[in-house]
Amino acid sequence: MTQADFDFIQSLAYEETGIVLPARKKHMVYSRLSRRLRQLGLKSFSQYCQRVKSEPSELMNFVNALTTNLTAFFREEHHFDYLEKQVTPLWRRRRDKRLRVWSSACSTGEEPYSIAMTLADHFAGAEWDLKILATDLDTNVLNKASKGCYSEESITGLPQRYRDKYIKTTESGIQMKQSIQKMIHFKQLNLLQHWPMTGQFDLIFCRNVLIYFDNETKAKIIARFRQLLAPDGLLFIGHSETLTNISDEFELIGQTMYQPLRGNHNKLHTERNKAALC
Ligand SMILES: C[S@@+](CC[C@H](N)C(=O)[O-])C[C@H]1O[C@@H](n2cnc3c(N)ncnc32)[C@H](O)[C@@H]1O
Known part of the structure; x- marks a missing residue:
């Protein structure tokens, strides 16, 4: 070369x-x-x-x-703990029953399936309208992700309750059950290009991809996430990533977990959100 x-x-x-x-x-x-x-x-x-x-x-x-596609089920477990213990109880009180989650660099799918398994127990009922959008630039990984078929080793460490409920064993490995697969919509999307979505997201995962970008690209993408995130939404990034010197529109609420900063504009929305709660 x-x-x-x-x-x-x-x-x-x-x-x-x-x-x-x-x-x-x-x-x-x-x-x-x-x-x-x-x-x-x-x-x-x-x-x-x-x-x-x-x-x-x-x-x-x-x-x-x-592209580097390294990923794992329940990678950075603290995010899923927070989702289960802190976010889920708040979401359950919502009157609109509509939840939107975006896994924006989903690789081979372990991340969105982990999100789906965490949320399925709480929001799978017919009264809930929960959708997980899972996107990546790489068409090969998306192809694998949409099949939902993994090796037995990849689920070592997966809580038994999730194995029992959401995974079946087949001759070629393990298979995510239909009930979990149908919660996720896999699509190709380049974070640098046009994003067709218009609605607001309650949660955006953008983990372990910002590290490959320079600060200018990171800042542009984070500003676009801000536009698409609900005022009370959350943004989760990867363990070695930070929004310091990238964006002043977010505040850190936990380990690599951010929420939009509450300015005057946000306060109005927050009031509206409060009114939307039971
Ligand atoms: C290391 S994986 C992270 C997977 C998962 N989010 C996690 O944390 O385990 C990074 C992913 O980002 C994707 N990626 C890289 N550049 C991208 C871009 N411009 N738009 C969308 N995805 C991109 C890669 O294809 C790869 O699957």
């Missing part, structure tokens, strides 16, 4: 995904794209760069190869 190839890959990845690839990641880029070169029978990275330039359909494979 010549310096010119790496420069091209670096700037295309940044333009398309917001992902910053510093020089120290050259080895990682090399090994991830080498697989693609082999599949295509190409002999050099220069040929591959040429292919990406001339064939727009290769762009998706390029992006899929460069």
Whole structure:
């Protein structure tokens, strides 16, 4: 891989995904794209760069190869504890019975399924209108996520009550039950591009993806989350991420958990929300 190839890959990845690839990641880029070169029978990275330039359909494979998709069920467990113990009792008092959650970099689905299992006990009844939107840029991970099929090892440590209720064992591993799968809508969405959603979310998960972006990209995305988040909504980010120096529109309420700052505008909404409670 010549310096010119790496420069091209670096700037295309940044333009398309917001992902910053510093020089120290050259080895990682090399090994991830080498697989693609082999599949295509190409002999050099220069040929591959040429292919990406001339064939727009290769762009998706390029992006899929460069994303880091590490995830796990109930990763950063404190978020799910907070959701169960602090958020659920408040939501249960809501009169409108409409709840919207967005897992905005859902990878292979473990995050939205963990959210669904946490909320299903409380809000699965017919009177509740609960929807979880789960999006990612990478089409390969979304494909896996929508199947809801995982290895037995991936659920080690999953509370027994969730295994019993929401998971079945099959010959090829474990399968999320229909009751959980139907709570989640998987869609491709690039956080850098157009977001088709207009309604407000009660909870947004954006965990372990901001770390790949520079501050300018982080600030833009966080400002857009603010627009889509209900005044009493919550934003959860990853364990090594922070909104310090990124946004002054949120206040920290717990470990990497934020709520919109309550200015005058918010106060009005809060009054309205209070009135909406029983
Ligand atoms: C490390 S995984 C995090 C998964 C999960 N949120 C968690 O914390 O376990 C990061 C995910 O962000 C996705 N991603 C990277 N850039 C993105 C972008 N511009 N728009 C949407 N998703 C993106 C990747 O495809 C990857 O699946």
